[in-house]
Amino acid sequence: MTTSKLIYIRDQLEMEKIRYERLNDLLHIMHVYRVEKQTAGRDEYGNYSMSKRRVKYRALVENFLCTDVLDFVKTRDIRFSGTVHAVGSCSAGVSVSANEADLLFMIDIDGTLRDCEELPGYAKYQLSCSSLEKWKDCTTSEGYMMSRKMASLFYHYVEEALKSDLLTYNLAVSEDETSITPVVRLTGIGTIATTVTVAYSTTDIIDIDLVVAVSCKGLPPLATATWLQGKSSWPNSKSVEKIKESGFQLVSKAPYPLSEDEGTTLWRISFSLAETILLQDLDENIKAHGLCTKKCFVLMKFFRMGYLAPTERNVTPILKSYYLKVLLLFECHEYPDPNFWTSDKLAERFLSMYQRLYTMIDDKRIPDFFMPAVNIMTSPLDAIRSNLRCLLHQPEEALKTWKSNMNKKFLLLL
CATH class of the missing domain: 1.10.1410.40 (Poly(a)-polymerase, middle domain)
Incomplete structure (x- = not known):
C-alpha cells in the first residue's frame, strides 16, 4: 500500500x-x-419524571390495581388467582413517560401447548381434564381454551371492581386541601390489555395496561435463538437460567381478523417477563462499568x-x-x-x-x-x-x- x-x-x-x-x-x-x-427526579424504578405528582398518582393506581381490584376479581371468580408483575419499560427504568405502566397478571392453568405452524408465534392451549372442568365456559368442545373469551371475562370483572365503592375511597387524593376523585375509564375488552385510564386533571392522566396471561413453564418449541443454549456472552448462562425459570406467557392477541372472534383459540406467545429480566440484568454492567x-x-x-x-x-x-x-x-x-x-x-x-x-x-x-x-x-x-x-x-x-x-x-x- x-x-x-x-x-x-x-x-x-x-x-x-x-x-x-x-x-x-x-x-x-x-x-x-x-x-x-x-426535574422531579427519579421514581422507584429509576425513571426520570417531570412531575412528582404524576409519579405519586401512578404508584397509587398501580397499587390499587394490584391489590384492591385483583382481590375483588379473585373474590368474584377464584379461577383468577395468580401473581402480578410489573413489566415493560417503566419497571426496567427506561420509560420516557411518568404516566404509563404495564402489569402482567399471570394465572396457572394446566394444559398442553399446541404450536400453530401456519402462524408462527401463535399457539393453541388444550386444557387438561382437571382444568377443563374449571374453565368449561371458556373452552371449545375439543378442550381448547378461547383466548378472547377468557380476556373478556377478566375485563368484565375489572369493570365490576371499578364500579364498586373501592374507586371512591382508594383512588381519591387530597391536593391543597381539596379532595379529588378522578374520572376512570376502562378500554380494551377482549384484547391483550385491559387498560385503566385514571384522570385526576386534564394533564395528570394515568394509563395502566393490565394484561391477563396464562403462565407456562420452560420454553416454547419456537424459542430456538442460539443464545438460549446459555453459551453466549450476553445474555449469559445465569440470565438464561432465570428466563427458563420465569417461563413464557400466553396472551389474548390473535392475528386480525381473528382478533374480533369471541371463539378464537389462538394465543400469542409472549416473553414480557423474560424481556424485563434482561433489561434489569443490564443494570449490573451499567453500575460496574x-x-x-x-x-x-x-x-x-x-x-x-x-x-x-x-x-x-x-x-x-x-x-x-x-x-x-x-x-x-x-x-x-x-x-x-x-x-x-x-x-x-x-x-x-x-x-x-x-x-x-x-x-x-x-x-x-x-x-x-x-x-x-x-x-x-x-x-x-x-x-x-x-x-x-x-x-x-x-x-x-x-x-x-x-x-x-x-x-x-x-x-x-x-
Missing part, C-alpha cells in the same frame, strides 16, 4: 473520530436536557417521539417502542463487551441500532429475539424510511432538528 493511500486512510479515520465526537456531544446534551426538564446502554435506549425512544413519530397525545406511531426494545436486545447480544457501551460510544451504538432498523425495514422483517422465525413487524414502516435515511446520512442535521422539536410543549406530553 502506498504512503499516500495510508495517509488518506488515516485522515478518513480521524475525520470519522471527530464526527462521532460531535454526535456524542449532541446526544449527551439531549440527555442532560431531558434530565433538566424532568458506567455504561451508556439504557441511556442510549431512552434517547432512541425520545428520538422516535420527536423525529420519527407524531407528538400528539394518544396518537400511536407506526414505529412501536417495542421494536426499539428488540433492537436493543439484538445490539447487546452482538456487542456484549462493555467496551462497546462506554460513554464515548453512545453515538456509535445509537446509529448502529437505527441502521439495524433501516435494514429490517428493507427486509420487511423484525425477528423476535427469542423466536427468530417469528416476524414481529405487523405493518410496513416505509413511512419513516426517509427520516431514517436522513439520520444515517446526515446525523448532525437530524439530531439538531430533533433537538429543536424537544420544546416545553412537547415534553408536557410525557
